[in-house]
C-alpha cells in the first residue's frame with residue numbers, strides 16, 4: 001500500500017496553468033501576481049494590508065524587525081511550536097522567553113502568561129516587548145485575554161498563524177489582526193494552502209506594512225520620478241534601512257492565488273475528517289483534540305494524546321513505529337523549543353515548562369489534509385486499533 005503522509009499538498013491542473021502562465025510572461029520574480037495574492041489574502045482575512053514573502057520564517061523575522069525588536073528586548077512565545085517562532089527573535093538579537101501551554105488547547109496559556117507577567121513585574125525581571133502567540137494545530141489562542149494583558153503590560157502581539165489560515169476566532173477570520181499588530185501565515189506544502197515555499201504578514205497598520213515592505217527588499221526604496229523634470233534621476237534608489245531579500249516570486253503567488261480559491265473547501269473537508277476521527281476514536285484509550293467554544297479551527301493538525309500508565313509510561317513510541325511501519329506518516333508536533341540544544345545553551349532547561357513537556361511525551365499527529373479520503377482515514381484508524389487492542393489484551 002502507498003505511503004500516507006501526515007499532510008500533503010493538492011495541486012490541480014488549474015494551479016499548473018496559473019504557474020505556467022507566469023513562466024511564459026516577462027515578470028517571474030515579484031510582479032503583479034504577488035500584489036494580487038496579497039490583496040486576495042488581505043481580502044479573505046479582512047486585514048487592511050498584506051505583505052508576501054518567501055516563507056513564514058521570513059515573515060516572522062520582518063514582523064519583529066518592523067516592531068523594532070532588538071538587543072536588550074525580550075519576546076515571549078509558546079514552547080509548543082516550530083523553532084521559527086522563537087528564532088525570529090534571536091535573529092533580531094533579542095532574548096526569547098517562554099510561557100507554558102494550556103493543557104486542553106496546547107496553545108500558550110493566557111492564565112500562565114498573566115501569572116508570569118505579574119511575577120516578572122514584581123521581581124523587576126524583564127517584561128516582553130512582544131508576545132508571539134501560535135495558533136497551534138489551527139485553533140486560535142484566547143486572543144481577548146491576551147490583548148487585555150497587552151494593554152496592561154504594553155507589549156505588541158504577533159500571531160504565528162502558520163497553521164491557521166481559514167480559521168476563525170469569535171466569528172472573525174484569523175489574519176484580521178483584531179487583537180494583534182501582525183499575523184503571519186505559512187504556505188509550505190504541509191500547511192493549508194501552498195506556494196511551495198512562501199509566507200505572508202497581514203496588518204492593519206500602514207506604518208508596519210510599509211516597514212515590512214521596505215525590509216523585504218534590502219531596505220531599499222525607489223522614489224517616484226517626475227518624467228517632466230529635466231533634472232530627474234530615474235535610476236536612483238535609496239537605502240533607508242538594513243533589509244533582506246525576502247521577496248516572493250510571481251510563480252509562487254500565482255500558485256497561491258489559485259489555491260486560495262479552494263481554501264474554504266479544504267477547511268470544510270478538514271472539519272469533516274476531524275469529526276470522523278473524533279467519532280471513530282472515541283472508544284479508544286486516547287485523547288482527541290479539544291475545541292474551544294470561541295474558535296473554529298483550520299485543523300492543520302489532528303494531535304491525539306496516547307494514554308499514560310501510572311508510572312508515566314506511554315505507548316507513543318510503539319504507536320509511532322507501528323503506524324510508520326504500515327506506511328502511515330504520523331508525526332510529532334512539537335518537541336518543546338526550550339529543550340532544543342540551542343535554547344538550552346541560552347539557559348533554558350528541561351522541566352521549565354512541564355505542561356508542554358508532558359504534552360510532548362504523549363502526542364502523535366495523525367494524517368489529515370484537505371483531500372484525504374475516507375478510505376485513507378479508515379486505514380489510519382484500523383492501524384491504531386490493531387495496536388491499542390493488542391495492548392488492551394496484554
Ligand SMILES: *Cc1c(COP(=O)(O)O)cnc(C)c1O
Pocket residue numbers: 054055056057058081082084085134160162163185186187188197198199
Ligand atoms: C511551518 C511553520 C513555520 C515556518 O513556516 P515556513 O513557511 O516553513 O518558514 C513557523 N511557525 C510554525 C508554527 C509553523 O508551523
